[in-house]
Amino acid sequence: xxxxxxxxxxxxxxxxxxxxxxxxxxxxxxxxxxxxxxxxxxxxxxxxxxxxxxxxxxxxxxxxxxxxxxxxxxxxxxxxxxxxxxxxxxxxxxxxxxxxxxxxxxxxxxxx
Amino acid sequence: xxxxxxxxxxxxxxxxxxxxxxxxxxxxxxxxxxxxxxxxxxxxxxxxxxxxxxxxxxxxxxxxxxxxxxxxxxxxxxxxxxxxxxxxxxxxxxxxxxxxxxxxxxxxxxxxxxxxxxxxxxxxxxxxxxxxxxxxxxxxxxxxxxxxxxxxxxxxxxxxxxxxxxxxxxxxxxxxxxxxxxxxxxxxxxxxxxxxxxxxxxxxxxxxxxxxxxxxxxxxxxxxxxxxxxxxxxxxxxxxxxxxxxxxxxxxxxxxxxxxxxxxxxxxxxxxxxxxxxxxxxxxxxxxxxxxxxxxx
Numbered sequence: 001x002x003x004x005x006x007x008x009x010x011x012x013x014x015x016x017x018x019x020x021x022x023x024x025x026x027x028x029x030x031x032x033x034x035x036x037x038x039x040x041x042x043x044x045x046x047x048x049x050x051x052x053x054x055x056x057x058x059x060x061x062x063x064x065x066x067x068x069x070x071x072x073x074x075x076x077x078x079x080x081x082x083x084x085x086x087x088x089x090x091x092x093x094x095x096x097x098x099x100x101x102x103x104x105x106x107x108x109x110x111x112x
Numbered sequence: 113x114x115x116x117x118x119x120x121x122x123x124x125x126x127x128x129x130x131x132x133x134x135x136x137x138x139x140x141x142x143x144x145x146x147x148x149x150x151x152x153x154x155x156x157x158x159x160x161x162x163x164x165x166x167x168x169x170x171x172x173x174x175x176x177x178x179x180x181x182x183x184x185x186x187x188x189x190x191x192x193x194x195x196x197x198x199x200x201x202x203x204x205x206x207x208x209x210x211x212x213x214x215x216x217x218x219x220x221x222x223x224x225x226x227x228x229x230x231x232x233x234x235x236x237x238x239x240x241x242x243x244x245x246x247x248x249x250x251x252x253x254x255x256x257x258x259x260x261x262x263x264x265x266x267x268x269x270x271x272x273x274x275x276x277x278x279x280x281x282x283x284x285x286x287x288x289x290x291x292x293x294x295x296x297x298x299x300x301x302x303x304x305x306x307x308x309x310x311x312x313x314x315x316x317x318x319x320x321x322x323x324x325x326x327x328x329x330x331x332x333x334x335x336x337x338x339x340x341x342x343x344x345x346x347x348x349x350x351x352x353x354x355x356x357x358x359x360x361x362x363x364x365x366x367x368x369x370x371x372x373x374x375x376x377x378x379x380x381x382x383x384x385x386x387x388x389x390x391x392x393x394x395x396x397x398x399x400x401x402x403x404x405x406x407x408x409x
Contacts, residue, residue: 001299006307013311020318029329036322037178043319044175047168047190050312054191057300058198064296067289068205071282075212078278079221082271086225093232100235100242107246 002056009049016042138279138374140217146370147210153363154203160301160360161191161199163353164313171316190312202293209286217279222268229264233257280377287375294368301361310357317350 019039026032168190176186215221243249302308324343328336 001296009311010307013306013315016315016318017306020322023322023325026325027329029326032326032329036319036326039319039322040175040178043171043315044186046312046315047172047188050190050309051188051192054300054309055195057296058192058195060296061198061202061293064289064293065201065205068202068209068286068293071286071289072205072209072212074282074285075209075216075279078275078282079212079216082216082221082275083224085267085271086222086228089225089228089232093228093235096232096235096239100239103242103246103248 001060002053005049005053005056009046009053012042012046012049016046137276138213138217138283138377140214140219142374143210143213143217143279146367146374147207147214149363149367149370150203150206150210153360153367154200154207156360156363157199157203157297160356161196163356164309165189165191167313167316167353171319191309199297202297206290206293213279213283216275219272221275222271225271226264226268229260229267233260283371284375287371290371291368294364294371298361298364298368301357301364303361305354310354310361313353313357314350317346317353321346321350 016039019035019042023032023035023039026035172186172188172190176182179186240249244251300308302310305311305314321343324339324346328339328343331339
């Protein structure tokens with residue numbers, strides 16, 4: 001998270017909150033209206049900074065994704081190495097089947 | 113006698129491999145629970161972000177309408193959809209990582225190996241009979257069922273021990289990245305209503321309440337009563353929405369703690385963390401519907 005932007009966001013929030021407290025104690029309609037307008041201006045800036053903060057931290061999430069994907073690839077390779085052992089046994093079995101067929105064929109040729 | 117010696121040797125090997133595979137394993141149930149937790153947290157995030165967008169969009173329009181001119185730059189989404197998509201990508205990547213961990217640590221992983229080993233033993237016997245039939249050997253070899261079983265089981269255990277070792281190594285190596293992602297997300301949400309998205313949401317509710325407060329200063333007694341009721345409703349919605357975000361913040365930290373437990377092989381804290389997230393999701397759904405209902409009032 002961008003620390004400068006975060007500090008700015010925190011500052012704006014604290015200022016908005018202070019004005020909100022002030023509004024709660026203001027009985028004069030004109031002054032109350034002025035405080036609310038100032039709060040709205042602050043809120044607009046809070047939203048803008050929030051948007052920037054959210055975009056920047058999302059970029060950081062994307063940066064971390066490469067490490068998760070790398071781990072996922074490693075998992076895939078580890079799984080494949082186990083499957084390779086099974087494939088080795090399977091290919092041996094298939095090889096013997098081919099040998100049987102070759103012998104059967106040789107026997108047929110010998111008879112004819 | 114020689115066969116008995118082989119069997120004894122293999123039995124000893126089986127015990128050794130079983131012990132080494134059982135020591136510091138990554139239990140499949142814990143991985144499945146972690147993956148379930150990621151899915152739940154993603155669902156919780158979608159609900160929470162939708163509520164934030166609903167709230168802030170109205171206020172963005174209010175601000176634009178209060179300006180002397182109408183310009184594009186005053187219309188924006190506080191939570192940019194492209195940035196939200198990065199959250200989705202992170203959750204999906206964590207989910208896929210969890211699913212692939214499940215595959216690697218599943219007992220079914222060596223099923224093919226065992227099936228092919230049985231086929232191979234049958235094929236060896238058949239080939240022997242074919243050779244005998246062709247007068248190439250005098251007697252067909254009879255593979256010992258006991259030995260074949262023992263060797264296949266030993267191979268099975270070795271493969272599973274390798275899979276467990278790989279899983280442990282990968283989970284430990286990935287833990288810092290997983291922690292970084294989940295802590296970054298939690299920081300975005302905010303640890304109080306004075307920081308992060310929780311702070312922004314809090315300010316929006318204060319602004320709405322502020323409109324009530326200004327109207328209150330201009331109103332007669334009957335109007336003040338109405339405004340007080342409206343103000344109470346806003347407080348209730350504000351609390352409900354903050355509770356949704358607070359719950360999401362807790363879930364993200366619980367998920368980080370669950371992965372840390374997985375990396376360290378601590379099953380009990382893992383189960384506790386995941387149960388916690390499941391409860392948080394239910395809580396979020398209830399709070400969100402409460403929030404939606406009161407918004408529609």
